[in-house]
Amino acid sequence: MKLLWTTDLHLLNPGVLHSTGVDPEIRLRRCIDDMLSNHGDAKRLVITGDLIQLRNTAAYSVLANILADVRMPVRLLVGNHDDRVALSEVFPDAQLHEGFLQDVEEVDGHQLIYLDTLADGKHSGQLSPQRLAWLDKTLASADGPALLFMHHPPTNVGIPALDKLRLSDGDTELADILRRHRNRQPYLFCGHLHRNVSGIWRGTPYTVMTTPHLGIALRMEQQPLVKVDENPGYGVILCDKDGVVVHTQSLTKDAAV
Numbered sequence: 001m002k003l004l005w006t007t008d009l010h011l012l013n014p015g016v017l018h019s020t021g022v023d024p025e026i027r028l029r030r031c032i033d034d035m036l037s038n039h040g041d042a043k044r045l046v047i048t049g050d051l052i053q054l055r056n057t058a059a060y061s062v063l064a065n066i067l068a069d070v071r072m073p074v075r076l077l078v079g080n081h082d083d084r085v086a087l088s089e090v091f092p093d094a095q096l097h098e099g100f101l102q103d104v105e106e107v108d109g110h111q112l113i114y115l116d117t118l119a120d121g122k123h124s125g126q127l128s129p130q131r132l133a134w135l136d137k138t139l140a141s142a143d144g145p146a147l148l149f150m151h152h153p154p155t156n157v158g159i160p161a162l163d164k165l166r167l168s169d170g171d172t173e174l175a176d177i178l179r180r181h182r183n184r185q186p187y188l189f190c191g192h193l194h195r196n197v198s199g200i201w202r203g204t205p206y207t208v209m210t211t212p213h214l215g216i217a218l219r220m221e222q223q224p225l226v227k228v229d230e231n232p233g234y235g236v237i238l239c240d241k242d243g244v245v246v247h248t249q250s251l252t253k254d255a256a257v
């Protein structure tokens with residue numbers, strides 16, 4: 001099974017220019033074009049949140065326009081910049097369940113779980129008791145590998161400015177749930193960091209995917225976030241009976257502004 005994956009689009013309202021001059025729409029279109037040219041056989045395109053820049057809710061229509069040519073099903077998650085209600089008004093398939101944008105589906109023997117880690121009014125992430133209970137029940141409801149997509153990674157990565165923005169509310173409970181369902185071989189796919197990071201968090205493997213837009217610098221001293229104009233990129237995930245493979249397709253900035 002092949003899945004396409006992108007994250008942290010930070011699209012702007014029509015007519016709004018990014019302060020750096022780097023256009024998130026152009027960068028995303030470049031990634032989508034490359035995906036469709038090379039990976040049209042993927043079963044899903046998953047976008048793990050921060051679809052828009054904070055309060056730029058008209059940008060959901062920009063995203064709908066960009067995705068109009070994508071023939072495979074698209075799964076949208078929320079991040080700390082998103083607005084659940086505004087998103088669901090533009091995308092009929094992205095409906096709230098129990099007030100959250102979380103969902104699950106079975107694809108080729110794999111359970112794909114889409115989590116909602118948005119904490120209202122905060123940039124750090126949250127899995128509330130209600131969402132954790134849903135996850136626990138969902139993991140108990142199937143067999144086979146479980147692929148969990150979520151905006152906020154629960155782990156520290158050694159970059160202080162990012163570590164304080166991680167999933168910090170519900171992280172201990174999440175680790176307990178994943179431990180109880182170890183037989184499901186859970187794998188976490190996260191965004192939010194604007195960097196490629198992978199590792200093991202309390203026994204569960206994870207990957208954080210870079211963004212089509214601006215990256216965040218690898219600065220391990222205490223300081224504010226530093227944005228860097230790196231190459232746009234997206235992920236290609238392969239899953240079979242042997243396990244999970246995650247590729248990053250990095251594109252040049254040529255012709256992309």
Ligand SMILES: [Fe+2]
Nearest residue numbers: 050079080192
């Ligand atoms: Fe984020």
